[in-house]
Amino acid sequence: MNRFDYIRPATVSEAVAAAAAPGSAYLAAGTNLIDLMKGGIVSPQRLVDVSRLPGLDRIEPLPDGGVRIGARVRNADLAHDPTVSKRFPAVAEALLSGASAQLRNAATVGGNLLQRTRCAYFYDPASACNKRQPGAGCDARGGENRLHAVLGWSESCIATHPSDFCVPLAALDAVVEIEGQAGRREVALEEFHLLPGTTPERESVLAPGELVVAVRLPGAAARFAAHARYLKLRERTSYAFAVVSAAACLHIEDGVIAEARLALGGVAAKPWRARTAEAALAGVRPNSEHFRRAAEAALAEARPSGDNAFKIELARRIAVRALALAAAGTPERLPALPASPFAPIPGGALHG
């Protein structure tokens, strides 16, 4: 790990001013940053510790039925918050399917949004990586890339965003509150992360020094509470990143889908909102034929970036199953293995 200066500002405005200096990085729990620094993947000259900033640790219900989540709320606290787990159960399920209990006790909301890809070439300083070193090339393109992106990738970068939490946030129209030297602004979560294009080193809309202070879920997102699931396929039962995942939320009235939300994880450099699939589901009955058609629409633009064509069909199947699970109803209590395809299926077979 490189040497660095350590600063612990007392207020958000002090933090924003301190972090505007080149070479600065914000430190919250450090569960991703310290790992990256130990590996020599990033080497900030100055850490601005925001882990105690006042006012960023609250979960506040909003008058419209939504919720405002402070950026340093811990993953575990958010997942077990009664308001969040009742109104936005797919968010709780996604959080509890991520990382380990120890990491969820430390990791924060802001840090989750800003975590870096787990592409092995990004993590290996001996490999070429345009994200780590712009212009260096991409060893993932011709390398071990079965887990890489199938949507939104470019010749410069085929990495995926690893967050589970961001997938239901994208589906549910979450808004990110950002504080910078120029003041406060808001960005839809769906627009917060950037696709790689020719500048994969730019991963979000944040300008240098800008700080995520909160994430808001609108009250309108609570109408999906009775039919909301997150489903995540992993290469082991627990404590692994998604190969592919899906958040599916349905608002069903009189046996017909009034409104649907679908977002995919593990497929692109950002959580992937599948709006064409949502449109295909509006006004139809929740059945496997319609779910399959919606999944086809969601992956219509997908193409392999390497040895990963299997992920396209896998993502379709995970989308279909997530939709079927959502239609079956949000369970009273999350299954023992949250978001797992191995959890028992309410109402029996899903392969009809």
Add this chain to the structure above:
Amino acid sequence: MSLSIALTINGTQRTVELEDPRVTLLDLLRERLDLTGTKKGCDRGQCGACTVLLDGRRINSCLALAVSQDGAEVVTIEGLAQGETCHPVQAAFIAHDAFQCGFCTPGQIMSAVGLIQEGQVGDDPERVREGMSGNLCRCGAYRGITEAVLEAQRSLSQAGRKEAA
């Protein structure tokens, strides 16, 4: 740059001067405070051997910068036993043969103490396994570990009921 931090470790207040902010909580415990019960396995947050309780919650001490924990309360494996009497989780690990080489054991036990305090898993072995998935055991003592966690949870809840009565 010298940074002074205060920590309560296993009930004792300690003030530590850090010459360098790069020191993790794990290295501080092991290298500066002679508390070598907490183990360094992967040092990258993947194995759970370094699990301690920080302000009552289980975390990976290898990914926590010591300087950022100023004012915190830390409990390590050395802080569990009461004199010569093992903590109920330690006793259950012995009773159920929940280890072989023992390297992951302090982290497993601290994680189990945290899990029981969280109170989310009930008596469901599947929920215990999921809740303990951040602690790897390369000897594969998982079956005994799951049994030990369930038994410790039962004995702690009985003890809690007696105390309340």
